[in-house]
Amino acid sequence: MTLSQLENISKEFGTPFYLMDGEQYLKNINSFKTAFKSKCDLVIGYSFKTNYVPALCKIAKDAGCYAEVVSEMEYALAKRIGFERIIFNGPIKNESVLIEALKDKAVINLDSLYEVDTVLRFREEHTDVPVSVGLRLNIGLTNDSGVSKIQCDLRVGRFGFPKELIGNVISRLRTAGIKIISLHGHTSSSDRAVANYKIIVRQMLEICETYSLDDLRYFDVGGGFFGVAAEGIDTSGKPTYEDYAECIVGECSSNDWFGRVAPSVVIEPGVSVTANVFSYVSKIFQVKEICGQKFLTTDGTVFDVKPTMHSNNLPHVFYTHKASAQTYLANLVGSTCMEKDVILKDIAVPASIAHGDYVRIDGVGAYTIVLSPTFINYLSPIIELKGGKAFLIRRRQNLEDVMSLYNL
Numbered sequence: 001m002t003l004s005q006l007e008n009i010s011k012e013f014g015t016p017f018y019l020m021d022g023e024q025y026l027k028n029i030n031s032f033k034t035a036f037k038s039k040c041d042l043v044i045g046y047s048f049k050t051n052y053v054p055a056l057c058k059i060a061k062d063a064g065c066y067a068e069v070v071s072e073m074e075y076a077l078a079k080r081i082g083f084e085r086i087i088f089n090g091p092i093k094n095e096s097v098l099i100e101a102l103k104d105k106a107v108i109n110l111d112s113l114y115e116v117d118t119v120l121r122f123r124e125e126h127t128d129v130p131v132s133v134g135l136r137l138n139i140g141l142t143n144d145s146g147v148s149k150i151q152c153d154l155r156v157g158r159f160g161f162p163k164e165l166i167g168n169v170i171s172r173l174r175t176a177g178i179k180i181i182s183l184h185g186h187t188s189s190s191d192r193a194v195a196n197y198k199i200i201v202r203q204m205l206e207i208c209e210t211y212s213l214d215d216l217r218y219f220d221v222g223g224g225f226f227g228v229a230a231e232g233i234d235t236s237g238k239p240t241y242e243d244y245a246e247c248i249v250g251e252c253s254s255n256d257w258f259g260r261v262a263p264s265v266v267i268e269p270g271v272s273v274t275a276n277v278f279s280y281v282s283k284i285f286q287v288k289e290i291c292g293q294k295f296l297t298t299d300g301t302v303f304d305v306k307p308t309m310h311s312n313n314l315p316h317v318f319y320t321h322k323a324s325a326q327t328y329l330a331n332l333v334g335s336t337c338m339e340k341d342v343i344l345k346d347i348a349v350p351a352s353i354a355h356g357d358y359v360r361i362d363g364v365g366a367y368t369i370v371l372s373p374t375f376i377n378y379l380s381p382i383i384e385l386k387g388g389k390a391f392l393i394r395r396r397q398n399l400e401d402v403m404s405l406y407n408l
């Protein structure tokens, strides 16, 4: 990426903008496949919530992935993009979309009893149609030392059916002639450790054995993996796709039930395949010094780069019109009038930095575009560079878009 490329894109589409690298995304998906290849039959359900840019999801579809969706909106989006194979998760499934998904024969992982009631009603009204569903199992992710690894240090997660309840749910569904074809064990952890998957897989296998889930076609361990990261992020000592594959398939292949029933192993990667697929470019408008503190003000915003407001400085590159070997420390601050709009803190910037220069921030592919609101600014466009040419993946939002939801 060169300064003149950025200037050309900026002339045509303005700043700030996201850059998408579709080839990198495909590479990531294929690396995950390679890691599991020959070990088991693998299904990848791409986690829409992480980044549902349609052009990105289409790459996943063309690579043979299922869509993994968690809401009515994501379900509709997956169908619009052309996915025929959809895994439907999430705690809220309105009756209408749940029935639509039953008719579509999506892989539906039920999360709560109210969904079971809807499915049973549907069954009563459609006795001639084969009905099958999946169930999400509530996993206890406490290790041998008694430490819970569930995200946010929770001891108890809220998703799925607890072990004490799942037997009753299975029996009600079976009595109604409904097949259980999927078991889902996604559990977001604080450390994304490989050892967590041993716990998840063992708890899932126990349920499969206890209730003889012999119709199971999808053994779905969910997402929550480490994986790719932008250049500049230290990934030494972090698990690889292969480490997860070995652990998950290792646990499964030593189990008799799994050997006999041989379901596909499903993974639902999100951040682990998208993190290094997007960058974000903004323009420097002002260099300021106030009480000895230097600020670079850009037209970008932290709400585009890290809406979750984590405190890590992401990898970044400055593109200046004037070269300089000297640097000084500054905060890169955003365009919204919020003090907390700090994109990078105490970073070394070229001493020559000035109005009209650019900064590119890498590693912004996950939980960014899908979380950034129309807050103060229009939503930024997304550009893909292919063979040196810029393609518009999403245009900048405009006033008509903003007003279209309102009555005036």
Ligand SMILES: Cc1ncc(COP(=O)(O)O)c(C=O)c1O
Pocket: 047, 050, 068, 089, 090, 186, 188, 222, 223, 224, 225, 268, 269, 270, 271, 272
């Ligand atoms: C059900 C489900 N699957 C997959 C994912 C993707 O997780 P990650 O982006 O951590 O891989 C999530 C994220 O929370 C999820 O809730």
